[in-house]
Amino acid sequence: MEGEERVGFFKKDISRRKFLKYSGRGIAGGVVSFSVLSMLTGCDDTAQITGFPLAAGILISDKSRCTGCQRCEIICTMNNDGKAHPHISRVKVARNYNYGAEGVTNNYEEGEGHFGNFIIEPDTCHQCEEPVPCAEACPMDAILAQEESGTRIVKEEDCVGCGACEANCPFNMITIDPEESKAKKCTLCDGDPSCAKLCPTGALKLVPWEEVNAKLKKHRFQLS
Amino acid sequence: MNSNKEQQGHLKDAVEQVEEKEILEILYEIIAENSREIKLTKRSDFLEEPASLQEEEVEEKINELMDVKDYQDIIRIKGKKDDYLFSEEYIDKNYGEILIKLEDNDLLTLMVDTVRRESKIYPRPTDIRLFKKAPFNFTADTLEKVKGELQKHEEFQDIKEQKASNGAVYLYSDKFLQHKQAKSLTEWVEVLQRQMP
Amino acid sequence: MATTGWTGKILRVNLSSGSITTEDTLKYKEFIGGMGIGYKVMWDEVPEGTHPFDPENKIIFAAGPLTGTGVPCSGRTNITSLLPTNPYHAISDSHMGGHFSVRMKYGGWDGIIIEGKASKPVWLRIENDDVTIEDASHVWGKGIFETNAVLTEEMGKEAVVAAIGQAGENLVNMSVIINGASHSAGGHGGVLGSKNLKAIGVNGNQSVGIAADRKEWLELDKYMMSLIGANNQHVVPNAPQPWAEYHNPGSRWTGKKDLYWGAANPPVETGECDPKDMNSVGLRTQKAVFDHGEVAEKHTVRMGGCHSCPVRCHSQLHIPKLEEYGYSANVTNTCVGYFSPGAVMINGIYDQDEDNTRTEGAMITRGLGAQLADDYGMWCNYMQLGRDFLYAYENGILEKVLPEEEYNSIEWDLLEAGDPKFLVDFYRRLAYKEGELSHLGDSAYWIAKRWDFGDDYWNDAKYGLWSPLGFPRHHSNETAGQVGAVISCMFNRDAQCHTHINFTGSGLPIDLQREIAGEIWGSPEALDPPADYTPMNEYKAKFAKFSIIRNILHDSLTLCNWMWPMVLSPLKERGYRGDTSLEAKFFSMATGYETSEEELDLAGERIFTLHRAMTMKQMGTMDMRNKHDLMTDWIFDADPEEEPFTPGTVKMDREDMELAKTLLYKEMGWDETTGAPTRATLERLGMGYVADELEEKGFLPG
Structure with missing residues (x-):
């Protein structure tokens, strides 16, 4: 766990702003570099974790810890929609729960999911930076970038529920609410995601900047 | 009445008060930091850096510390070898007592x-x-x-x-x-x- | 206006005629949901004298108003039907956790009533309002895991399938219905088999609404989560922890520093699990090491469990050695699901230690057995299967009753060597009803009759029979004395009640437990110190009644009675008090029907009393005291040198237990002589029609 080796390209005294910018240049938008994640979680396997920098900290999704309770889906929709409605949840676990993202395979006993090797991946919105497939597909231009939070949000009054965004999202994240005919998309709850706050195993977790800073410090790097 | 000397006296008092407060804060920080790591703080630790108290003032400072309203989480228990302090916020009293007997061997x-x-x-x-x-x-x-x-x-x-x-x-x-x-x-x-x- | 809490619709499927209809849930509102709906449908529609496997029998899968709302620990499904293992084929419910009822509600259904019998194997496909009866010939004869895979592939990967295995198809009395890989409901698999119904698949994309404002709801959720403990609502840790005032080695709160999900990548440390940390609630219960000992730590991939439950009580293990037996290295289950196959190895396990439970071999045996039982869909009658086998084996009965050829074909050498491979053959015989041995699957009452077991079978504590009706002890007299004992007499199978064991097993000091017991049940005398019992009193009756009523409410709402009610909490600053009004608060907020704790408890009383009335009709008696609420002799005759109510013994006293029944009857408003509900009580509970019917049949007391 030597700092130099683990944090690689990080420079000493890197500012938080720079950090945000830098880490925001991963694949498909605001993905935190793996080396930082590995430092924060102790996880060596790149396939296990993803992270997004938010105003309040880094949102980590760690599939080695997800137990498939799906409380995140319920809390998401209770918080955002006032109902329990996993279908429109902005974090998606149910679809990966039984047989993993691939669904039933001939070798399901060894594949992902509850009927396999028990690995369950919580899917979260990638908040794509450029291009933004859902926004590009929207004929009403109802999906807008929110600069300060780094999220893309649906302007509900403009949304007609046509489903173009849903069809165009490469990650199958944005979803049309069949009861309201509106697109439902992750807004990261204004920087304080309710799913992460209440995840009972920390599979989704918001690591506050202070903690990120402290850990980086420990590894001889600073976020100023 | 407002002689320079008097003014200097007030100033000195003020500085001492600040220092007083600081030393209690330092003691509290030491205890809290140790407690966070599930370690006891010994009375004798305060003779060392960073607190660097004199033997004759330790007792008084600990007593003052224990009186501070914001520091009511601090528990002090006399052990066989030393006096022990810890914050109840991180270490339950029962657990603290186990640690003390271990420390005392x-x-x-x-x-x-x-x-x-x-x-x-x-x-x-x-x-x-x-x-x-x-x-x-x-x-x-x-x-x-x-x-x-x-x-x-x-x-x-x-x-x-x-x-x-x-x-x-x-x-x-x-x-x-x-x-x-x-x-x-x-x-x-x-x-x-x-x-x- | 759309209903909230409930979806408002119940599905009725007649497999004989193929008719599929919809009913209004709210006509069952007084019965809440789940178990309550099940009992009411059975009372109204299934006449006494019906055999569980007759087409006239019905089976009801039901959720409640809290299922699917996300209330912590609300993933239970209640199944009600006649019970083949019961000597009178009396009504019973089986329950499963998992995701079935939750998914059913997202499909828009509060319950499914199945009636009639299909002419050939079918499965029921439910996708929102789209309900079809499908041909099941491609999965008939297959195990539960494969059935699940095939039907999920047809329906889509989010679908949840509840299925029977070969045991249910072959009408084995002791068979289960399972959803997921490990969530089984015991006793009713054969009922589905008798209807030629292999499985029910559910899927849907609808919501479950709540009446309350979302902020209020989330506040209540947050408050509830502050009170939640570990599995079984154990509120102190298993070993000393820096944050903990108390600890208890019986606690399922095993999480601590340096304890891992060792087969996770990377290994996940449970850590200290401070009660205030909401991101480690699911790490508190490292159930693998609790169930199997330290050997299981390195095999633990993670914990698992039910929808909406932050307390993960199923251990999910990777045991490569299982592949040597031709089974998957990945196995998940919990508690009796693991222990029961271990107990079938009546000569022990090859690497046994002094108590034969904490070895690698024991874990492998249980992992293999759990897969076999869950794939075939075999039930164990709460571990009774192994004890029935033991009695027959050690009394030389098998040599007598099994034909010579069959006897010689059984792999006794494997059993004697403690080789788990024995289980592969054993479970297959039972599930396929192969030969005489398979009658072990008929269950205790029937096999004792068929093979002419002696009185010692019933009356020796070693065989664990609680009731002459053929079910075992399950948190009985060893749990709070008369409280557990009288609870164990009230149902038509083992009581499955955890309210009382969760309280006594919480890990708190006895004085504190008794103080809190006093606040809830009127006096600290409601609870005796462990193994230091006193005679029966009215407070124990109140404790017993509360335990049953809440259990029944939980199976109706549906909440998990392995966690609920929140009588206690891990919070020192609350004096470890929980909050018993939470169910009513969630119910009110979900449904919009403002309901007090007392009013909701009354609904529990109603449901329990209906169960009583239905049982009386089926048994053809109103003398429940002497015909139903029975105990075997060992309960009174254990520790022959000791007197009851002396320190060190948990034996009961015959007269005192009759008083225990009397006091519980009194609390319930039942006739104190017979234990039958009175007209006054039935009317108080809004069930005058039940009184009328009982009166007509001559079962209404004086």
């Missing part, structure tokens, strides 16, 4: 107090394997030695041994548990409970 009292407490409050006989686990961490040798020590002391004669049907050894205090109840509970905890999950 007073393993016999630790064992006796643990067994008596369990016989009294839950009540249950104590699995001797408990002492091999954290935070006790006795080695097998230490455990045998301490257990052997028990019999040599008149005042610990209330501590009795009870075996479950599978041979596991438990201890109880007959001040709080009658033999028959201890026997029955030993069998329950060790064997029967697992058959009736």
